[in-house]
Amino acid sequence: MQSYHIAKHEGIENLALTQEATIPQPKRGQVLVRMRAASLNFRDLLVVKGLYPGPFPSQLIPCSDGAGEVVSVGEDVSEFVVGDRVCGLFHQDWIAGDMKDEHMANDLGGSSHGVLSQYRVFEKHGIIKMPSNLTFEEAATLPCAGLTAYHALAQNGIKHVGPSQSVLVIGTGGVSIFAAQFAVAAGAKVIVVSSSDEKLEKAKSLGAQHLINYSKTPNWQEKVREIVPNGVDHVIEVGGAGTLQRSLQSVKRGGQVHMIGLLAQKDPNDNFDVGMSVLFSGAILRGFIVGSRAMFEDMVKTIENNDIHPVVDKVFSFDQAQEAFKHMESQKHVGKVVIRID
Ligand SMILES: NC(=O)c1ccc[n+]([C@@H]2O[C@H](COP(=O)([O-])OP(=O)(O)OC[C@H]3O[C@@H](n4cnc5c(N)ncnc54)[C@H](OP(=O)(O)O)[C@@H]3O)[C@@H](O)[C@H]2O)c1
The missing domain is CATH 3.90.180.10 (Medium-chain alcohol dehydrogenases, catalytic domain)
Incomplete structure (x- = not known):
């Protein structure tokens, strides 16, 4: 063999x-x-x-x-x-x-x-x-x-995803696209942020309703807040240190940030204070494997x-x-x- x-x-x-x-x-x-x-x-x-x-x-x-x-x-x-x-x-x-x-x-x-x-x-x-x-x-x-995507949105979650909820998905890689598919199947509003319009078109074909290109819109959290003014219920956070601040600015009080990946590097000039940001966001950060x-x-x-x-x-x-x-x-x-x- x-x-x-x-x-x-x-x-x-x-x-x-x-x-x-x-x-x-x-x-x-x-x-x-x-x-x-x-x-x-x-x-x-x-x-x-x-x-x-x-x-x-x-x-x-x-x-x-x-x-x-x-x-x-x-x-x-x-x-x-x-x-x-x-x-x-x-x-x-x-x-x-x-x-x-x-x-x-x-x-x-x-x-x-x-x-x-x-x-x-x-x-x-x-x-x-x-x-x-x-x-x-x-x-x-x-x-x-x-x-991993299923665990985030449907299992052992403090609040499972469902209709009338909103899910922010970062990127269009393996975990992220599964999360978009499960969220669409659950009837949720799905927002995808990606580096590429072409990739976003694929996410749209799967049922994602809102698409943001983070290469063109670096402050994508502002766009998320225009779509869902009170903030989203769930964030599929695959970026880690480099995206967490924007995720926390996108999530609603009591919403969940599913800490899954570490793809994005933190800008060394960024003085983001995790503790302070989590505290004021009121979000629930949830890591799992x-x-x-x-x-x-x-x-x-x-x-x-x-x-x-x-x-x-x-x-x-x-x-x-x-x-x-x-x-x-x-x-x-x-x-x-x-x-x-x-
Ligand atoms: N906790 C767990 O159990 C678990 C399980 C599986 C994976 N993970 C972790 O989750 C992450 C994703 O894994 P994967 O296998 O799905 O990866 P993948 O398929 O390689 O996905 C990579 C995609 O992530 C996006 N991305 C890359 N850098 C980014 C950045 N700086 N900001 C925003 N998006 C960025 C890009 O999509 P766009 O071009 O569309 O932006 C890229 O194509 C990895 O860190 C992995 O180790 C954790």
């Missing part, structure tokens, strides 16, 4: 396709999955470049997000049969309830080997049946990006009931993994970058 490994965490060119002599076999309680597609997250770029905290297994197989079909099961597995179409879970051991420190110890493509491989053995609790309306390439986008198996089960139902299809920007073949990572790095994509696993 063929798998990608990260020889050294020093850049995309260190991603190496290797041939292994044998296909692993599932033991008691395990399931062997023939992976059919993987998708990339910003985290996968950080991992391959050595910018994500380890430790990692030696010769790490990258990527948390993938989908495939069950090809054999070990003893004591009645939950899955050969032919089931499944996704792996980002946190292999976070089943339900609140996240605990130990759930970080077994996350795909980080503390454990990932899915950029033709075959992978999972513990039976580490996979889930994928939504019946999706292809492998679409379902491969769900475990990290999809579930992906989601549990129970949340994933709920997301599968939402995707099926609303016939939501993840936005796949481009599909690369298995031998083009380095090109796929470079495309992701270029930030030209809208939604997800996928690698088909032939």
